[in-house]
Amino acid sequence: MKKLLNTLYVTSENSYLALDGENIVIYDDKKELGRVPLHNLEGIVSFGYRGTSPALMGACAERNISLCYMTPQGKFLARVTGKVRGNVILREQQYTSSKDELVGLEIAKNCILGKVHNARWVLERAVRDHSMQIDAEQVKKASEMLKNSLMLIQNSTSGDELRGYEGEAASIYFSVFDELILQQKKDFTFQGRNKRPPCDKMNAMMSFVYTLLTNMEASALECVGLDPCVGYLHTERPGRASLALDMMEELRSVLADRFVLSLVNKRMITAKNFTQKENGAVLLDDAGRKIILTEWQNRKKETITHPYLQEKVEWGMVPYVQAMLLARFLRGDLDGYPAFLWK
Template structure:
């Protein structure tokens, strides 16, 4: 896969010959088309239809973020891999086996949370043992008893709340966590979670774009107009592995500071420009980290693993093979 380009400053994007040009403060920065898969606009950026046509022909996706660092939307080129056959079978799987796929996703979230927390338990954070017990036993029983999507979503909520309860045992005191607040985030930890989740969601949109899957037919989240709900599904199991591991590393190794890297107001908190750069660099580092894939017998990045989950779902849609999302423990 090609590279991701992040634009943190205000400016103008345009086409210059066969390149993309970003102009700010009277200076031009050129973005090569050949090895660029997606562009993240994290500030106010202007562009025109000439550029959009060029981006579409080059199959480059552009993600837009708002002032608070939340996901606003995506410029999505025409789907070059769209398949009516896959869409029909994907809809059939939704009708016949939605709960099975949804449970598999929730169980994948749970297993990856356990693997992330076990690292801290083994390194002296013994206070989280009851939390691990809840994730290993109670949540499994709850998930097995869930009979419909509403109940499965309730178990997912329980699992996330259990995971959140570990934070004050793991993180430094200045990153206190009371509860998850999203729109807008109200403290530095919530700001990093929201920003990371938004980037991961956009990355998943890009990954699914490069498969035959239909973005609008999801299994855990309710399919709805105006959003790529399948990307919400497939990104969930990667949140503990990519977003939260990145945050834990930045906080505990003092790479990010409450006083230096955030803008705070009465109603919101967000990463400042320097904070975003630090966070993005760490997140990209984790996405590009390479591990040996036990089945493929070759090294793959975490970014590729997101796309591989899309292929696993395709296998279930087209061949009836069980869908088991990415497992941090197993490396697949």
């Protein structure tokens, strides 16, 4: 159980939520885990199947507190609200801002600044921790190039220009990504990003984990009342979660890529977990997917200090915090969208 930005996150999958006076009470079987006053809550997110009492649902609807239900793995199930009030205004602001080139560009810039900043510090960490195992000079050079890219991104004046700088920065980062593979070098190499289909083991894992991260982002946006399909950087297409793709950019390197590297470097995933098709596609087998899903759940439970809130949060909560910060910016409560800047 964790309260962040006036949203209560109940992460125990066996929890039942009930009402006692003006308090939400969290039970595990008959044991009370905690209680929180309703008066200062904006939302409740439950990662469990046991449910909520009708009395609590009615109290939340009356007070315009949204109730979001997720699977323990973080898949969005449903969002329950009372009469339509604030969220229609929030979505209206989202749609308006997506058509405003200046506002949309600033949000997209912050997402990409977060992406490049975090990618740079992934490289800096590698130099600091593994300088004897990698080409530290080459990785350090790439880090400095990413540092220079941050200024270009900050000064970009259009979406196309921003996408160009983002693409260049991604090429720089991926040019040294193979250096970060410290174990099983015979079986795992990275020569560049490829997909649809992935043509090597690293890309097969990265594509799978990127999908998991995108689903997390889409669920987080649904929880705060934003439309995951209306973004600022990625173009809108039917069925495409453009805003979720925008938001995942900040966490791509620091959460997804580092996670994939850890699976290889700790030998949790090996070459036997992959098959290669006649067309060159490399696919994870069922055992490999199971390992990744299990370890992904474990990674999401690891705790960090959120750089903006300066509070301890689990990695799995970061997309929800960022979605709430974006919603607060669109409502006018913040002067800008604060990207997730890891170090």
